Amino acid sequence: MLDMLQKLGKATLGFFERLGRGHLFLLQIFATIPGVLIRPRLILTQLYSVGVLTLPIILVSGLFVGMVMGLQGYNTLVDFGAEDSLGVMVALSLVRELGPVVAALLFAGRAGSALTAEIGLMKATEQLSGMEMMAVDPVQRVVAPRFLASFITLPLLAAIFSSIGIYGGYIVGVELLGVDDGAFWAQMQDKVDLRGDVYNGIIKSVVFGFVAGWIALYEGYDAVPTAAGVSRATTRTVVHTSLVVLGLDFVLTALMFGD
Amino acid sequence: MNNRTVEIGVGLFVALGIASLFMLAMQVSNLGTVTSSDSYMLKAGFENIGGLKVRSPVTISGVRVGRVSAIDYDDKAFEAVVTMSIYSKYDGFPEDTSASIFTAGLLGEQYIALEPGGSMENLADGDRVQLTQSALVMEQVIGQFLYSATAGGE
Numbered sequence: 001m002l003d004m005l006q007k008l009g010k011a012t013l014g015f016f017e018r019l020g021r022g023h024l025f026l027l028q029i030f031a032t033i034p035g036v037l038i039r040p041r042l043i044l045t046q047l048y049s050v051g052v053l054t055l056p057i058i059l060v061s062g063l064f065v066g067m068v069m070g071l072q073g074y075n076t077l078v079d080f081g082a083e084d085s086l087g088v089m090v091a092l093s094l095v096r097e098l099g100p101v102v103a104a105l106l107f108a109g110r111a112g113s114a115l116t117a118e119i120g121l122m123k124a125t126e127q128l129s130g131m132e133m134m135a136v137d138p139v140q141r142v143v144a145p146r147f148l149a150s151f152i153t154l155p156l157l158a159a160i161f162s163s164i165g166i167y168g169g170y171i172v173g174v175e176l177l178g179v180d181d182g183a184f185w186a187q188m189q190d191k192v193d194l195r196g197d198v199y200n201g202i203i204k205s206v207v208f209g210f211v212a213g214w215i216a217l218y219e220g221y222d223a224v225p226t227a228a229g230v231s232r233a234t235t236r237t238v239v240h241t242s243l244v245v246l247g248l249d250f251v252l253t254a255l256m257f258g259d
Numbered sequence: 260m261n262n263r264t265v266e267i268g269v270g271l272f273v274a275l276g277i278a279s280l281f282m283l284a285m286q287v288s289n290l291g292t293v294t295s296s297d298s299y300m301l302k303a304g305f306e307n308i309g310g311l312k313v314r315s316p317v318t319i320s321g322v323r324v325g326r327v328s329a330i331d332y333d334d335k336a337f338e339a340v341v342t343m344s345i346y347s348k349y350d351g352f353p354e355d356t357s358a359s360i361f362t363a364g365l366l367g368e369q370y371i372a373l374e375p376g377g378s379m380e381n382l383a384d385g386d387r388v389q390l391t392q393s394a395l396v397m398e399q400v401i402g403q404f405l406y407s408a409t410a411g412g413e
Contacts, residue, residue: 044269052268055275084368095283156276163279182326183368186314198283 022218025139029147029217032140042145043152050111050146051153055160057110058103062161065098066090066168073169074177083177087184088191090169091162095192095201096257099162101249104208107154108241112216115146116237119220120230128221143221147213154209155202162201200256207252208245215241297347298325299384303358303371304338309394310369311360317343319373324349327371343371353378357390369394 036042069090077083119142122128128138166188173179192198216237223233308330317325325345333340345352355376362369373388382388 045265047269047272048265052272055272081363084363153272153276156273156279159276159279159283163282180316180323180368182314182316186312187368190312194284201283202280 018222021222022214025218025221026214028139029144029214032137032144033148035137035140036144036148042141043148046145046149047153050115050149051157054107054110054153054157057106058157058161059164061102061106062099062164063168065102065161066094066165066170067172069093069098069165070169070172070177074173074179083173083179084183085187086169086173086179087166087188090173091166091188091192092197094162094165094169095197097249097253099158099165100201100205100208101245103158103161103205104154104212104245105242107150107157107209108212108216108238108245111150111153112212112237112241113234115150115213115216116220116223116234117230119143119146119217120223120225120233123221123223124225124227124230126225139221143217147217150213150216151206151209154212155205158201158205158208196257200252203256204249204252207248211244211248212241215244298344299347299350300328301343301345301352301382301384301386301388303341303343303388303391304333304336305341305358305360305391305393306338307393307396308339308341308369309360309362309396311341311371311394312368315368316370317345317373318370319349319352319375324373341371350381352382354380354382354386355390356382356388357392358388359392360394362395 070086073086073089074083077086077089119128122138122142128142131138131141170184174181174184219233219237219240220230223229311327311330313327313330315327316323317327325343327341328344329342331340331342332338343358352373353376355378357374357376359372359374360369361372376390
């Protein structure tokens with residue numbers, strides 16, 4: 001009994017310890033950002049490995065998500081004779097929800113895990129302490145550029161995901177199933193609001209980019225420097241990022257659309 | 260991978276991202292009404308166009324023959340002026356063709372239905388459709404129904 005209480009207490013304290021360290025780590029990143037901005041080449045390489053290499057999976061998934069929505073939406077809407085609203089349905093669900101959320105989940109799987117593994121391995125092979133020995137701040141040199149890169153790329157990836165998804169819906173709805181071309185776009189333009197829908201979607205993806213980058217880098221930086229530790233950290237990155245993104249999505253949606 | 264590849268890759272990525280953002284923004288305002296060159300214009304005045312929009316379809320016998328390219332209000336005649344761009348291959352509409360605004364389905368979009376008349380003369384580019392029927396506004400229909408129902412009861 002006492003043993004169990006002890007374990008519970010330890011787990012609770014461990015949770016708060018990690019939470020606190022995570023936030024201190026975030027402050028540390030913020031403090032080093034000005035130093036990174038004067039060396040844009042560091043960010044550029046990270047934009048490549050975080051953003052460009054994630055692009056294929058975003059493009060393919062976006063296209064198929066859009067196509068599935070076109071198909072499913074058509075089958076439901078046609079019963080009500082409202083298949084002209086297919087464009088609105090596809091565009092609103094992509095711009096408001098699926099674009100930012102699915103892009104963030106794919107980002108966690110493709111780029112977040114890679115970031116964690118990379119930094120965790122750097123720690124395990126003592127490259128980070130090596131940098132410290134040479135008076136190079138590893139947070140500034142290694143972590144901050146990656147953080148900025150994921151912060152910049154996720155909104156772009158989400159926008160790409162949404163647009164390619166809308167084209168996927170267009171291909172299935174208009175080209176294959178024969179929804180009227182003009183009605184598809186006209187209703188979409190009429191119902192999708194720039195401020196209410198597009199901007200809020202972008203705000204969501206900015207928040208998700210921030211969180212996904214932060215979790216991935218923190219897990220890597222905080223990993224137990226062994227092979228098993230790095231593997232556990234990588235798993236945790238994907239799981240935590242997905243949970244936090246989905247939870248935050250609800251909160252943000254409630255704030256934005258829940259009046 | 261050398262620096263050039265990285266730079267080109269990042270450049271392409273950012274350009275694609277900004278193009279997508281731009282496309283999302285344009286989706287909302289107006290994608291720019293593309294009127295194909297092989298079409299001609301007809302105008303029609305309506306008392307009330309209901310929910311008709313630019314790019315709404317124009318049909319005849321249920322077949323789409325064009326789209327609405329502009330909607331304007333004529334403050335001399337106090338009516339809405341709808342400009343329709345009709346595909347050139349359908350150029351044999353009689354002069355006394357009539358235009359009505361209907362709704363597709365229960366929740367569907369509104370569209371213009373043309374109905375050919377019996378005149379020997381055909382409509383040409385820029386002509387005006389004389390016979391028009393406005394969109395049905397549900398409140399008016401219900402109001403009229405209630406009025407006739409109470410009037411009939413007395």
